[in-house]
Amino acid sequence: MNPFPAILRRLAAAAAATTVALLLPAPAPAHAHAVQTAPGTPIRPILSRAEAAPYAAASYLGWSGPYAAPTKDPWHPGPILVTGRPDFVVGASVGVHGATHTTVQAAVNAVFAAGGTGRRYVKILPGTYTGTVFIPAGTPPLTLYGAGRPADVRLEFTVDATITPAAWAALVNPAGQLAEGDPAWPMFQSCATRTSATAGLCATVVWAQSTDLRLRGLTITNTLLDTVDRGTHQALALRTDADRTQVEQVRLIGRQDTFYANANDPDRIARVLVRDSYIEGDTDFVFGRASALFERSRFHLVSTRKPSGGVIFAPSTAPGYPYGFLVRHCWITADEGYLAAAAPTGHLGRAWDQGAGATGYLPGVSPNGQLVIRDSYLGAGFDPVAPWAPAATTARPFAARTDPGRDLDDPAYNRLFEYGNAGPSAGSPA
Structure with a gap:
């Protein structure tokens, strides 16, 4: 049986037929199909199907205006067209x-x-x-x-x-x-x-x-x-x-803080869409307060400067807003330095806790990074037990709720989740 789940087989086929293939070298298939089962653990929370349902493109791209009173404003960007003079x-x-x-x-x-x-x-x-x-x-x-x-x-x-x-x-x-x-x-x-x-x-x-x-x-x-x-x-x-920034078939290369998906006005929503792209780095290299959707893209953790403990995502979502970063149908990989390590040390992400260095994290006041990685391929090199690191600014330990009926936006806890992922770092093989 093909070890890729159906969505990843479809992604591989799409990559072979489009310019995505120029940007995203196909990852090696997992040797076993990992099963991600809700609710997960306090250090690796997994969403149920019902919990994952609201975390869709329309949620992250469908609102504009102030966080205090968002306006329904659907944004449905198609492919970037460059025909004509x-x-x-x-x-x-x-x-x-x-x-x-x-x-x-x-x-x-x-x-x-x-x-x-x-x-x-x-x-x-x-x-x-x-x-x-x-x-x-x-x-x-x-x-x-x-x-x-x-x-x-x-x-x-x-x-x-x-x-x-x-x-x-x-x-x-x-x-x-x-x-x-x-x-x-x-x-x-x-x-x-x-x-x-x-x-x-x-x-x-x-x-x-x-x-x-x-x-x-x-x-x-x-x-x-x-x-x-x-x-x-x-x-x-x-x-x-x-607001309304679209990035497509773009390669972003750096080490720390490669891509800053920001909202210049901290009180207003700024939306970002990234498709069919490649982003490389070693520390918090996709970060910021934007409401951002990442699709069919590859995030690659490198060890050439920092050989262990690297982090990909560091969202800084407004505390009362439920949509920070959504990563779906993507590849998340690490280089040979991480693959050769005796124990995997890469991290998928952490909360930024932006601006809370002097006060410490203040529930409901400080930004509380929100991120869902779903229906994606998690390559080897990432810590399978604790893939989320302590917060960047405050060192707040990662902790998530796993109780029945949990509030996924509880400000006393982290808001970094997974759903439906596969690959060597997705969890225990079935």
């Missing part, structure tokens, strides 16, 4: 292959200047584009897409959150290419004038504050990678702050 083209030389600009930032600035409410398209020709990209609020709906394979269109920069704001400003704007009056100037200044000791989460390659952004067919890499020790070196590839 782009508004602007980025390439190595203006005029070659239709290029209108030589940097992505210049093309984004042109979109902002064009204004209007209609969608604008920026095509990026194959090549490596070094530098930060700021997409400010007020930019018209924008589709930024690569021509060719995602691996051939590379947006790269090396930036570490540990540097000072002044050093960050000198690094990202060495020639004064960003100046007062530019659309991205307020974003740049918000970081350059910080009074904190470090640049913090300004350390990103692409930073978007615009609504209705679509990214397709790109590789975005923070090339700090393994040049630093295994300590705290936040180095983001992509940060999104606004």
Whole structure:
């Protein structure tokens, strides 16, 4: 009998027939079909079918507005389409292959200047584009897409959150290419004038504050990678702050904090959809307060900088809101360093407990990360008994309710759950 459950067989077939195959190397099948049975344990909670039912795409993408009074606002994004002539083209030389600009930032600035409410398209020709990209609020709906394979269109920069704001400003704007009056100037200044000791989460390659952004067919890499020790070196590839962000056929590569799915206004919902993509890192490399859906994507934990104890997800969901991250029909894998270890030490995720470092976690006040991983493949290398780590900021031990009729949003407990997963790290084999 094929050890894959039916959903994973369908995913494998889909990957073979679409561009997903370019992004997601097929994982090796599990040697046994693991059975995940509710309610699980206090350190590995499993949902029942009835409990899992509300955790669907419509829940995570169907609401907007303030957390205190959400508005039903269904968002049903289809595939990102890039047919037709782009508004602007980025390439190595203006005029070659239709290029209108030589940097992505210049093309984004042109979109902002064009204004209007209609969608604008920026095509990026194959090549490596070094530098930060700021997409400010007020930019018209924008589709930024690569021509060719995602691996051939590379947006790269090396930036570490540990540097000072002044050093960050000198690094990202060495020639004064960003100046007062530019659309991205307020974003740049918000970081350059910080009074904190470090640049913090300004350390990103692409930073978007615009609504209705679509990214397709790109590789975005923070090339700090393994040049630093295994300590705290936040180095983001992509940060999104606004509502209705769609990411498709994109490779996001970094180590700590690769993808920050953020909501710039902490009181309002920001929705993110990621499909058919690849995200790599070693520490909290998919994190933030957005209401985010991840589909048919691969999350890959690497050991080259940090050989043990890595963590993938770190949601920071508003305490009264039930929908943080939903991961479905995805692959979650680890590299050879984790596979060769005597005991698996990888973690699927942990709560961020954002902003609670000084006070400790305050039930009902502090953010309480919410995440469901369902109908997905969990490769080897993850702790099968305790796959969830203590909270990032407070070290709050992971604990979930397993009692009958449990409240899945009880603020005294964690909100990280699984349902219907398979693979070597999914639990005890049947």
